[in-house]
Amino acid sequence: MRDNKGILQNIDWITTSLYFLLITMGWICIYAADYNEEHSKVFDFTQNHGKQLMWIGGSLIIALIFLILDGKFYSAFAYIVYGITIVLLIAVLLVGRKVKGSVSWFEIGSFKLQPAEFAKFATTLVLAKYLSNMNIKLNDTKTKLVVFTILFVPIILIILQNATGSALVYLSFVFVLYREGLSGNYLLLGFIAIVIFILALLVDKLTLIIIFASIIFIVFLLARKNKRNILSLLGIFAICSGMVLSVDYVFNHVLHEYQRGRINVLLGKEQNIKGSGWNVHQSMIAIGDGGFFGKGFLKGSQTTFDFVPKQSTDFIFCTVGEEFGFVGVFVVISLFLFLLVRIIQLAERQRSSFSRIYGYGVASILFFHVMINIGMTIGLAPVIGIPLPFFTYGGSSLLAFTMMLFVFIRLDAHRLQILG
């Protein structure tokens, strides 16, 4: 019990303050987004902003409990938490409620719970637990397989729920793996793959393959002394060409109609402002309308008149853009960046590799959510419908992010008790 006494001195107040700032701003945005004069009371629990207030209260209680719990608890129970989550993910497929096409909600009374949100937390724990084993080397094939399994079990289950957006979040673990020694080529390869996918959709395929061939040929001429390089160059060429050729298939057969629409809009190939592009178009108009200083709290005509669909959920950031302008956007994005950098700093000062890896996991997931969610409001990321941490209306997401962050704050406070 010794460490509980000092817990308040030991927790990182910078991270905690950032958390409070962000949930406060998030709540203000929900209030503005769903504002209507009839229900302007803060404690109106028939409204989203009122309900969110309850969720915030609940999250703070959870945060407090997590701070009080023993720091060793999280590493000890990682597998159990993961196991429970997997069971829940399977259960939701069987008894879950269908909301907007995805079967990802448990309904308990009037509350809905989305296990996929908690799965990120559980997966981070278990990944940290596994990778923090003494004898683990990430470049071993066996290790890679285990990591792959840890990640893909929830991914597959979430895809089965028809919530592809939530599944894509797991891609962010590539940062954790990279930090823990995974070859940088994977990061690079992922980046190249995205570039190729986009190019293949925009540029004629034959032209693209010829361009690749030319690049490879030039590289070959420069590096022809080394025979081993020729093979790998040929391999890279084959992979790239294969990707180019398969993009069409993936695009037309694997992706859903709405996903194709979103990608087309993102790439500017489709000016369909009535269909898939509508949300993004409206969102950008709302943000643009905010100007430098914004239109003022509750003054946004685009957001308060419901032009932007789903504005208290996926497009909550429009409210920031319209009502608080570039200034507001700058403040919120800076706070998020500050939080991310701070978490990485804290992670690096951990003596236990479990805590460090866990910290990186938290940062990566937060980053992915922030990047995609804000990106989609300005047409820089596809609309895959994942929440903006601490901002988007909804209990599951807020609870899950709070748990994730406060477990890390707890681990950090606990670090002095761990002998490196």
Place this chain on the structure above:
Amino acid sequence: MIQSVSTNRRYIIIAIFLSVGIIYLARFFYIQVIDDSYIKSAQHNFLRPVTQFPSRGLVYDRKGKLLVYNEPVYDLMVTPKLIKGMDTAEFCALIGIAREEFDKKLRLAKKYSRDLPSPFEKQLSKETYGTLMEKLDDFPGFFVQPRTLRRYNDRTAAHLLGDIGEVDSATVKDSKYYRDGDYIGKSGIELTYEPELRGKRGSKLMMVDVHGRLMGSFENGKYDTLAEGGENLTTSIDAGLQSYGEELMQNKIGGIVAIEPSTGEILAMVSSPSYDPNLLVGRLRAQNYGKLLTTDNNPLYNRALLSSYPPGSTFKIIMSLVAQQEGVLFPETRYPCAMGYPPGGGKPACEAHPSPCDLAMAITYSCNSYFCYVFKSVLDKKGFNSFEESFTSWRKHILSFGLGRKLGVDLPTELGIGVPTIEHYDKVFGEGHWKSSTILSLAIGQGEMGVSPLKMANVMATVANRGYYYIPHVVKAIGDKQFQFEKYTTKNYTDVESKYFDIVIVGMEDVVQSGTAAASKVSGIDICGKTGTAQNPSGKSHSVFVGFAPKDNPKIAIAVVVEHAGWGAEWAAPIASLMIEKYLTGTITRPEIEKRIKNGVILPVPKVAVNNER
């Protein structure tokens, strides 16, 4: 080495995070500060919720004749934020308003909302609509929204059909459905059947371009709801009979109610003077309403339902029935008459007629003296512990005929009083200081007794049915469904057994055959009735007639009151006989009587009523 690699990697990751943040901020800066095309779009970017007004249910008469329908009208709407660069002078000229009015209306619209459309000018005339539509493109921010108005085909049955008007703010506040500007039934069946007639409002989310033109439903109508039309009503009214009654009652004050005894369906309900229901429609409603309120003889007042008239001699019918039921009166019971009630020193007075009378004769000659004896015999009957008790028993019997209380008709208001209570007399005379002779005027339907034409007609339906009535109602069917409310299909029995009715009906038959209403006899139709000459403090007696026909298997029960017209036989009885003849045969065999009635003017201020003209 490993340490430095991981240190590098830490910074690479931070660099990736930060560069995404910086790229995003640059993009935001571009959208929000540098590129103003988005601000422009925002100003023009509107989804406009366009209300889909449900079509209000139509109203038919009992024969399927259309009485009430909807006529399309167009409201000019404005979205203040979208107005720009318009020629205000031309616009004002187009819709025919002054510049000040334009500014005032625009101010109002802005006060409501700068971004949402609100009505600028309601119900454009057809001409204005035509010319405006050609030039609407020149006036961004304005558009036309179609709506419908209520129209009344025969300008008949105004009180019964009622009217609709804009819903008041109190109703909007209390209701989940109504919104400002909605229309709601204000009177008549438009009010009582509002939920059925109304239907359900729908809404379309339309996309609008820079000029305020509708560019189609947003997301292919995903957010649209269709309006559901209201149910059509089939009333029990016979439109022909109703108009005929109104014609007969023109230039007279009073009311007629005709009921089908076998169903309780109201065939006609005339309140005179009346008005053209089309006056209370649309933009002129308030203005016309004000006019009607100040018109002589209050045409808005529904006398058929609300007026409290002394029943006069017609009350003798009920007295005959109640006294028989109480066992104090028999068909052969005879009482003397000496041009009046002998114990009262000849008061109440009576006409000259053979005396003494038996029951049927007393009805036929409407002998006042006879019914004073009858009244006393009921109230002073042995077997009650007190006079209060016998009065209470008498009163209860009277109430069983539907007097002195609301019947429950499917119209918003009706007369609910009219039979005096013990408390009333205790207050007037003092407790214990009144007895049957004190209140003798009740015997002949005078004094504190008050009934509406509806109640009188219902009493006649009860007599026609020999002892029961159905609650009178004006709606036969809602939509395709036959009217099935238990309330209106249940027999309401009076306290008087069926067997006591026959002798009374014999007397009533003689009233028309050879008695007080003999002048209103219709050959071939066996009308049973009773005249009344209801004395009242405000002037000449009211002319009253109640009756039903034919005697066997009655098809129509009727009550007619013509205010201050004197003898029941002179006006009310012929009017009733014409109505009965018209309803049963469809023709009129006595044109000279019809002519006399139609030309008769019985108004306190002799003046042709203007309110039936458009």
